[in-house]
Amino acid sequence: MQQKTDKIKPSEKILTTAFECLSTRGYANVSMRNIAKEAGVALSQLTYYYKNKEKLFIEVxxxxxxxxxxxxxxxxxxxxxxxxxxxxxxxxxxxxxxxxxxxxxxxxxxxxxxxxxxxxxxxxxxxxxxxxxxxxxxxxxxxxxxxxxxxxxxxxxxxxxxxxxxxxxxxxxxxxxxxxxxxxxxxxxxxxx
Amino acid sequence: MQQKTDKIKPSEKILTTAFECLSTRGYANVSMRNIAKEAGVALSQLTYYYKNKEKLFIEVxxxxxxxxxxxxxxxxxxxxxxxxxxxxxxxxxxxxxxxxxxxxxxxxxxxxxxxxxxxxxxxxxxxxxxxxxxxxxxxxxxxxxxxxxxxxxxxxxxxxxxxxxxxxxxxxxxxxxxxxxxxxxxxxxxxxx
DNA sequence: TTATTGGTCGTACGTACGTCCGAATTCTAT
DNA sequence: ATAGAATTCGGACGTACGTACGACCAATAA
Missing domain, CATH: 1.10.357 (Tetracycline Repressor; domain 2)
Known part of the structure; x- marks a missing residue:
């Protein structure tokens, strides 16, 4: 059942989760940890793929x-x-x-x-x-x-x-x-x- | 010389300084400490007069x-x-x-x-x-x-x-x-x- | 088999934050 | 002059943050 969702690339999962968080609570009120947790991914993955918070928002x-x-x-x-x-x-x-x-x-x-x-x-x-x-x-x-x-x-x-x-x-x-x-x-x- | 500036009420000094800081750097990038320092006043004075950051911004x-x-x-x-x-x-x-x-x-x-x-x-x-x-x-x-x-x-x-x-x-x-x-x-x- | 690479993870560092509190000082009205 | 209120201060508390680091793991290529 979850085969497909599991196959989503982490980088994309992060991106869509980031959109979800940012558009719901705003840049200032969302932490990298929030996004990581919600995406089911380690905090350091965000740094790995997007360098920092600023660049992640830019990608979104x-x-x-x-x-x-x-x-x-x-x-x-x-x-x-x-x-x-x-x-x-x-x-x-x-x-x-x-x-x-x-x-x-x-x-x-x-x-x-x-x-x-x-x-x-x-x-x-x-x-x-x-x-x-x-x-x-x-x-x-x-x-x-x-x-x-x-x-x-x-x-x-x-x-x-x-x-x-x-x-x-x-x-x-x-x-x-x-x-x-x-x-x-x-x-x-x-x-x- | 500075008689007049010294006579300014601290609450007003805080308010105008807060305006200056907020309009230059933005709500998210200005801390209570920044404002206090720039206004030449103890940090706790901001709490004393305006309760918290949110209310201070509202007053501004x-x-x-x-x-x-x-x-x-x-x-x-x-x-x-x-x-x-x-x-x-x-x-x-x-x-x-x-x-x-x-x-x-x-x-x-x-x-x-x-x-x-x-x-x-x-x-x-x-x-x-x-x-x-x-x-x-x-x-x-x-x-x-x-x-x-x-x-x-x-x-x-x-x-x-x-x-x-x-x-x-x-x-x-x-x-x-x-x-x-x-x-x-x-x-x-x-x-x- | 081994070496290399790309991905993943948990954790820790240093810093900054807003808020709170108790003591000291100044002001004010009696 | 003095009691009480208002003001001012420094410091501390707990928390949260972005970032960095080093250790694992899996797949691939030689």
Missing amino acids: INMMTVQYLHEIEKNLESVMGEKEKLASLVRFFKELIRNKPKLLKLFIDFIAQALWIPSFREQLNSLFTELTQIIEENLLTDPKTKKKYLEYSPKTVAKLILGALLGTSIQIVLGSDRDSAFESLNLAESLLN | INMMTVQYLHEIEKNLESVMGEKEKLASLVRFFKELIRNKPKLLKLFIDFIAQALWIPSFREQLNSLFTELTQIIEENLLTDPKTKKKYLEYSPKTVAKLILGALLGTSIQIVLGSDRDSAFESLNLAESLLN
Whole structure:
């Protein structure tokens, strides 16, 4: 029965357990020992595979970044027209908030850590850059769309879209009345159309 | 010469020093001992006045909340017309980012802590509520303004504005190219007009 | 068979943390 | 002047942390 779970590579088991712990309790409140214990592995295994706590967290974020950036791009490719793509992006975020709030929390926690830890900051910056580019290339290339924002560059528009999605998500994840804030995302969509 | 600084109440000295430390290095990276030392006060004084680290941070946030909420309201009262008030709010945020980035960092850090610490979360929620109300009452009462957003409630609009300001600020504080992201705030303003 | 390598483990080191406590000092009101 | 309260101090307690180390074990290659 447990054959398969036993065959999981320890390094992967550590990684997924680390994600579970970090996204549930936060970087500052999770110790290497916690992760080791929960993964059913010796503490020193974490050092062996990931060197230290900082690098382990970076790997966790990396894993999530790769996975979800792909998912976003797949989502955007699956519909035609920039209006529809925007709708699709908003829908993606709403589903993320509803179904994977832990992922959002992990991400917000990571942002805060990036304030003080240079290696995190670097990684976060490249994530922001990639996200902005995806938005730019998918939602803002049509001349018709461009005209609407006249003097503003696509990059500026993309950053605002990302900012609004991020800021609203934060309010939702942390706030009490979830549904009222969801409405804000709908409004964002219609304002941009 | 130092008469005046010596006369500062220790509790206040602790509070301002705590702000300085927290906004420079972050909640997780600042110890009670750090603050005590920097404030020139015995460690146990922090416990005496603020009970524990959590409550001390809450007091710091409280101080900042009171001060800057007042400042925002004062700012909004000083101009007439909802368009102008929106412009004034955006200007306020831009100046905040430019002149008091440490305050922004403190705030972002606080948001992340609020993910895991219930007392922080409570305080953050009431701060969000107050901010939303200020926006609602100052920028969204004019019937002319209301019409623009048709089916959306003022609260929803207010939350989006707050979200966009917050999300964009985060990108600016953490990002490398500050000026390009400032543009996003200008765009936000014109989109809402 | 033996030697080498990669993986696994338990443990220990040094340090830092938040909190607590009892004694000393200063202030205040009678 | 003095009792009592408020303040200040240094130090200690127990715990938790990230990291490092050296000993095993299993598989592989010569």
